[in-house]
Amino acid sequence: MEVSSLYVKESGAIKRAKGSLLVAESIPGVKFNEVVDVRLANGEIKSGQAIDISAEATVVQVFGGVSEVDLADSKIRCKGETLKLPVSGDLLGRIFNGMGKPIDGVPAFVPEGYMDINGEPMNPASRRPPSEFIETGISAIDGLNALVRGQKLPIFSGSGLPHNQIVAQVIRQAAVKGKAEKFAIVLGAIGVSYDDASFFMKNLEETGALERTVAFINTASDPVIERISTPRLALTAAEHLAWQHGMHVLVILTDMTNYCEALRELSSMREEIPSRRGYPGYMYTDLATMYERAGRVFDKEGSVTIMPILTMPDDDITHPIPDLTGYITEGQVVLSRNLERKGIYPPIDVFLSLSRMMKEGIGEGKTREDHNNVFMQSYAAYAEGCYLREISTIIGAESLGERDKVYLANASDFESKFIAQGEFEKRTVEETLDIAWKLFSALPKEDLKLIKEEFIERYLPKQEASS
Amino acid sequence: MGKIWRVSGPLIVADDMRGSQVYEIVHIGEEGIVGEIIGLEEDKAIVQAHEDTLGLKVGEVVEGTGKILSAELGPGLVGSIYDGLQKSLLAMAEDMGSFLKRGARALALPRDTKWQFTPVVKAGDMVSGGDIIGTVPETELIEHRVMVPLGMRGKIKEIREGSYTVEETIALLEDGGEVRELRLMQEWPVRKPRPYKQRHDPSGLLTTGMRILDYMFPLALGGKAAIPGGFGTGKTVTMQQLVRWAQTDLNIYVGCGERGNEMADVLYSFRQLKDPNTGKLLKEKEIFIANTSNMPVVAREASIFVGVTMAEYYRDMGYDILLVADSTSRWAEAMREMGGRLEEMPGEEGFPSYLGSRLSSFYERAGMVECLGSPGRKGSITIAGAVSPPGADFSEPVTQNTLRIVDALYSLDVSLANKRHFPAISWLMSYSLYADTVSAWWEKLDPGWAETRMAGLKLLQQEAELEEIVRLVGPEALPEGDKLLLLVTRMIREDFLQQSAYHEVDTYCVPVKAGLMLKTIMKFYDMATEMLNAGKSVAEVRSLPVVYKISRMKDVPNDKMPAKAKELWVEMEKAVTTDKPVS
């Protein structure tokens, strides 16, 4: 954050303090939504934000646990500036806190400029449709929910599920087929435990990616208000690297649930009319203005891809946090406690997961000609198997017909052979597709109706003589 | 000139605004961001800012423009892409690169393009509002019919054939000694519906190329439809399919609070894809509005009205227009956002109490009408709106209010989408009140349509009931007749209703093919029933080669389907007769 030693203006009398809201006499020159300093009677300085300004009064929300008594004799000081991040190619390799202050002990760099952390909306007409397949080496993602550059694809997880491992695996393995280009990773850690933050840092260090990484870390013990700025700082850094330095940037934001909780907290302190379950009505738009910063544009080389992690409260996908996120992002990778219990890693629920950008990124010349067909047929077969599994829990598997038994067995094979893989196993997309074909070969051939006949000819393993 | 008195999010109160009017457009602050007056109290104006207000200060200038929020109407609209306030996004991309700057302006219609104007009236003719006075070839598919602006009348004093920009004078109109200049461009306030002579009932099928719509739950020209569904269930893809293949004259896509990448995708593909009927590029018959979720919220509220005003303008020329809005829920949320700031009494879930009336004021602009002016002509607007219910829970206010208004409902089912059954339109929950309206249309093309449709829907209903039994006793325990029914309904679901938007052939299915496909499956049911009666088992029937061939009908090009159907029918008839002796 830009540290200016001079305050521009200081408030006169405080008229009223209510909860964390401070109503002061109008401060000339204060900007709407400006972050201000509030100097309490005891000399302590807190930060706050001007959330309502008028010729009669300035309303400031003070952050970080204050009481009305503390606020009564306080002073508000403002700089006439909204939040900006100093940017430079030298951001790489650096670690900052949730207000953008370096916390790695390395001296500050000379900035190329200052960027408003809210960014500017991309012109939809300038967007280049994302179409470059990122090979993550994970079958459940590459085969069925492929990620492309410029996409925003979150991981919907639950507490205790291996979302961190999966994201670390993606960071380790991700590559665009046939290309070696300038890439960078931006990590925004929001209200996470120290362990979570250091898990990523260690992983990045081990893969030698640390010098290509910028991290913004707001831990659980840091002020709540900084959770609002942390992801925005991360995205601002990512945009700078992508649009000014032509890099392909992967932004990891974890845990966005903490961000949303912070948003709710601030909103309820402002006494705004809540929407579902106490979350503010503008949460959709608020999240969207961040996630929409992913993408590519025609007149620039780089790209911003966002992979946020969020934990679903009570594993409930209809909870407002995952729900609104799903309405914004271009799909989601959903982790399942059920698969996790079965010992399957990565425990990706492929039914609930989705990648909306997949179709642009796959096919001939990108992955393989049969990819889309394999994807559809895999879903159809697995859905059939899971349906039969459900029925057979009541009636017993032995009362199923022959054909149904084949599908039932196929669903288990799909989980243990296709979805499951090692944490350090990197499969090429061809390997992934070939596993699917091997599973198809157990099914009646005439059921493969979602696949072009020429692909069946070409890719279906020929039946072994023994059968 | 006034000044800012208060800023609270998108709500601005300006002082010294005496003489302003409600709905007047103002420019705010140094950057001149756009706002709209929504209330006046003495000399204060309450303004909703259509752009981000971050960093504004008390005391900055607020300047009235004397104009109310209006759309520019004239040649050059088709093929364009606008933000929610009808600023040309292509022009802005050219002027300032890939990111939108606050306060940036761009006119809707290019001022330097010359259009070839051919008059159809002559000097001395008496004309009035809505009369067509000439034409301009706007795109390869749209002939722009230049109309006398509504409310004007008089004698044509002079009319000029030739090449003109939208601002140049093409005709002089004399009314009671006063002479007025007519141009290719006119304006219309977006919140006010354009009038027409008379309203008619919706009629005729709006062909969409989607079987579950056209055949099962048809949409009529001039109709109103809603597509509610949880995230990822297929609202956007359905809307995109609609504007891709609908056999209407002009389509308007309003992307309202949704994703930028999706817009990029439609924009890009519409520059490559061709209309199946005319073979021309789709962009020749489309207008886009893209006010994505990261663009100012309040402009979302305007975007819908800007879109429907353009739709009415082309309707008035005598065209059939389809307007899709993705998503009306984001639009409603924009109203909620403003309502909250104004400290209005909130209704359900914080939405303003006028949510229902605002929604119907939008959908009511759909319809089939007799246009004003001569020559006499009919035009229509069909509206399809996406609804995004939180938690896919349809009991929420936007869905409920919408259901009261629309006559066709395409209800998206999360569990179908999860299984990748697309379109995930539930055949049990959806309906169309236009089935009777279009039955004459269908029966002419496909005699027996109504009956086959009902039979198909009934089988699916029976399947749902049987399904409960299957869950208790398993599929094997069912009598053969029921097993066959399940086999046939599976065929209806998978080989008829399921239709991938990304399949090169199946993405667009003509009504004739749709009819033949379902009839072939029903024919199979008859044949199989006969075989069962003759002692065959369902397992044997299922293994007939024709079952596989039916599952491949989707791959058959539209024009080859009649021949294919014939072939399959012959095969089925043979199967029955060759089996007969066995029994």
Ligand SMILES: Nc1ncnc2c1ncn2[C@@H]1O[C@H](COP(=O)(O)OP(=O)(O)OP(=O)(O)O)[C@@H](O)[C@H]1O
């Ligand atoms: N008709 C279809 N054919 C093939 N795939 C489809 C079809 N409809 C939907 N899909 C698949 O489902 C995905 C989600 O669809 P879509 O983006 O339309 O959902 P949505 O309802 O608009 O979701 P949101 O509310 O989050 O915007 C698509 O990316 C596509 O993969």
Ligand SMILES: [Mg+2]
């Ligand atoms: Mg959508």
